Structures are given as structure tokens and as C-alpha cells.
Amino acid sequence: MNFRTGDCLEANSWICAKFISTRKDELLSALQQHVTLTAETVAIALAISLPLAIAVRRGRHARGGLLGLATAVYTVPSLALFGLLVPITGLHSTTVLVGLVLYSLTILIRNVLAGLDSVPAEVVEAARGMGMGRLRILLQVELPLATPSIFAGLRVATVSTVALATIGYLIGEGGLGNLIHEGLTNYFKAEVLTASVLCVLLAIGLDAVLVGLQFLLTPWARRAGRAQ
């Protein structure tokens, strides 16, 4: 544990400032890859889950089938899911993205449906009484009121994606996971710990960003909070 003298690299210490300073570029580019992969995943999953949930919410069978499918996908371990995707998408970065999107979808579909279900029937009735059409009710009444539930789903999906993305290293597309794996093969403790800690910090950071975004997007919730 002599990281103060500077040869923590030779000593193979867990915590090593020299490692961070000498490999800064590599760490940053892995972090960037991780952020990009996570953002793409969650954005695509949201873009798919919103219309899908809206389409199936009234159909009992479609809804039940979709939720059942979501549970089944959620049950499949990530390593196996990537394995199953290989024949479809190949040993390619797409495999990682598709796998991560599938997991996020299972979370988001549930939460979008729960959010839409939570809109009080009287509110929809009132909107209809004001002469709003179905599309306007959806966009201006139901989706805004479903926002808290959708954001809860986005937060879970984002945090899970950051953690899951690490095993994307198998196809060379794991962001910080690449460094964790490299550290494992070289028995390099500082690399593994630094990348792992960065991963957790990234999850916490992105979660905080989403909390802030939700705060900005739901001004009525703030007003209600103050009124109480």
C-alpha cells in the first residue's frame, strides 16, 4: 500500500493515483463508450415501448402476452441473451445494443402501462367533456400524468443498463467492462477497481440526471408539493 510514493503500479495496489493519471485518456474513452451505449439503449427502448404500450393497453390478450414475454426476457441471464442474439446479429456490437434494449424494454413497457393505468378515469372524462380528441387526451393529459411512472422506469432501466453493459466486453463493446476484463487478464488490481467504481459512479450520476429532468418536466408536481 505504498501509493503515496508513486510505485503503486509496481506494487499492484488497489488504489493507484498514478494509474489514473497515466491512463486518463483510456479511462475517459471507455467512460464515453459506456455513456453512449447506455444513452442509445434507453432512448431506443423508450421510443419502442411508448407506442407499444399505447397500442396494447386496451387489448387484454395483447397486454397480457406482452407482459408475459417481458417477464420471460427479464428472466434470461444477460450472458445467455447475448449468446442467443449472436446467430441473429452476429459477433458484432449490434448484439450488445439489441440485448441491452431488450432488457430496458421489459422494464419500460411495465412502467409505461402502469403510468397510463394510473391516470384517473374522471380526468380523462373531463378532458373528453372539454371536447378534446383521443390524440390530444393522450398527448396532453395521459402521457404527462404518466410521467412519474415512466421516469421511474427510465431510472431503473438506465442504472441496470450501465451495470449490464460491462459484459459487452465479450464482443469488444463493453465500455468500462473492457477495462475490468483487461484488468482481470493482467491481474491488475487498480484497473479493475477504478473501472468498477467509475461504473457505479456513472450509474449514480445518470440516475441523478434523470431525477433532475423529471423535476423540470413535471412542474405541477412541484406546485402540489409546495401547496401541502
Place this chain on the structure above:
Amino acid sequence: MSSLRGVVDWLTDGAHWRGSDGVVVRTLQHVELSAVALVIVVLVALPVAMWLGHIKKGGFLAVNVTNVGRAVPTFAVLTLLALTSLGIGNRSVVLALVLFGIPPVLTNAYVGVREVDPRVVEAARGMGMTGMQQLRRVELPLAVPLVLNGIRLAAVQIVATMTIAALVSGPGLGRIIQEGFATQNEPELEAGAVLVVVLALLVEGGFALLQRVVDPIRRAHRGDSSRGSRGGRSGRSRRPAEPSLVAAASVVGAGLQNGNREEGLGAPSTAG
């Protein structure tokens, strides 16, 4: 469809099933270590969660442990363990499995006990039950649906984490997938994936079935509709209390059914 053919060929080749790295041995390793970990998780997390729920304290910890568990990559934890003096062996793998199995059990059991209708607990106290009796005979039976939900989520999480253990040369079925990836042998990695999926779905399905069979609220309902109180275990010796307990139980059950029960509180971080 050539890949499907390859998977079938791989799976039907008897040589892949025999030996110390064959499917049979790998499956047994996977199931055995997962089972040991699940038993430890239940023994450790359940009493703590139920007690915290009973005294209605520590909710922040009990609920947030799931969020923390989700943010920590299982691969990172397994790798860190591999580089410690423990190395990767059965012991360190079970340790990792336990770490990731605890959150869902802790959160669900805590919420299950915490959310028991206070009027029911009040009634139990009025009947002269001690704190321990309330916990064992009223709160625990009413919390069973969520407790079982937590155990099911933990089991699924453990089986998934066990798969990842292969990436740090741990035992289990994940090894077949990992070797397939390492040697770019697609039939092998796909066959391994199929085996893991079958195991995971069996575990999920088995526990879902168990939830249906054991759930005292469902049993009480079944008892009502067929012949008397077959499921009224909680009140057999104190007959007068039974109807109110069962009625309250069904209220709680209905609430859970619509809410957190179907959604699965603290769903696992999917395999990490």
C-alpha cells in the same frame, strides 16, 4: 437456419454431456451453488427484513439496498473477488451470489410485513399476542406473497449471476457460453445459452408455481369456496378471530394483487 442445426448437433452429441466439463457436471454445479446461496440468503435476509418490518424501522435501508444492488455490476464484483486472496472458487462465487440475492428478499419481505393492515396487528395485540406471536402468526402469513416474490426474484438473480461467474473462470453452465465466445465457436455458445435459458425459466416457473400453491390468502379463498377453512391456519386454535383475520387478509391480498405484487417489487438487476 444453419445455426439452429449447429446447436441441435452440439446438444445431441453425447460427448458434450459427459466428463468434468460436460453439460451434466456444469448443470449440477450451477444448481448446487445457486441453491446453497439461496438458502443462505433466506436465512440471513428474511429474519432481518421481518424484524425491521415488525418494528417499522430501517425502511430506507431495506428499500434502497435493491437500488444499490442494481447499480453494482455483478461482473465487477466477481472480478474484484477473483483478484483478492480468496480467488475464484466455490466459496467466493457463493459469496457473490449471496450479495446479489439479499436485496430482493430484504426489500420484499420488509415491505410485506410493513404493509400488513395495522388494524389486523392491533386486533392481534388486543387478543393478547406477544410481539413474537404477532410476527409469526399474523404478520408472516399475511406477508407470504411478497416474501415468496422476493425469494423468486433472488433465485432468478442468483442463477443469472452464477452464469456470469463463468467469465472469471467460475464453475457452472456459463462456462459453455464463455468458452464459445472465447473460441468464436457459435454452436457451442448458442447451445450453452439455450441450456441457461431453460434452467432460468424452470427456476422462474417453479417459484411462480410455488407462490400459487403456498400463498395462504389464495388458500383461504379456496377454502371459503369449497369446504370450510382448510387454509385458515393462522386462527385454528383461536376460532373466533379467524373470520376477521381472513377478511383482512383478503383486503391486503387484493391490494397486493393490483400493486406491487404483480410488478415484483425490487426486480433484480437482471444478471448484471
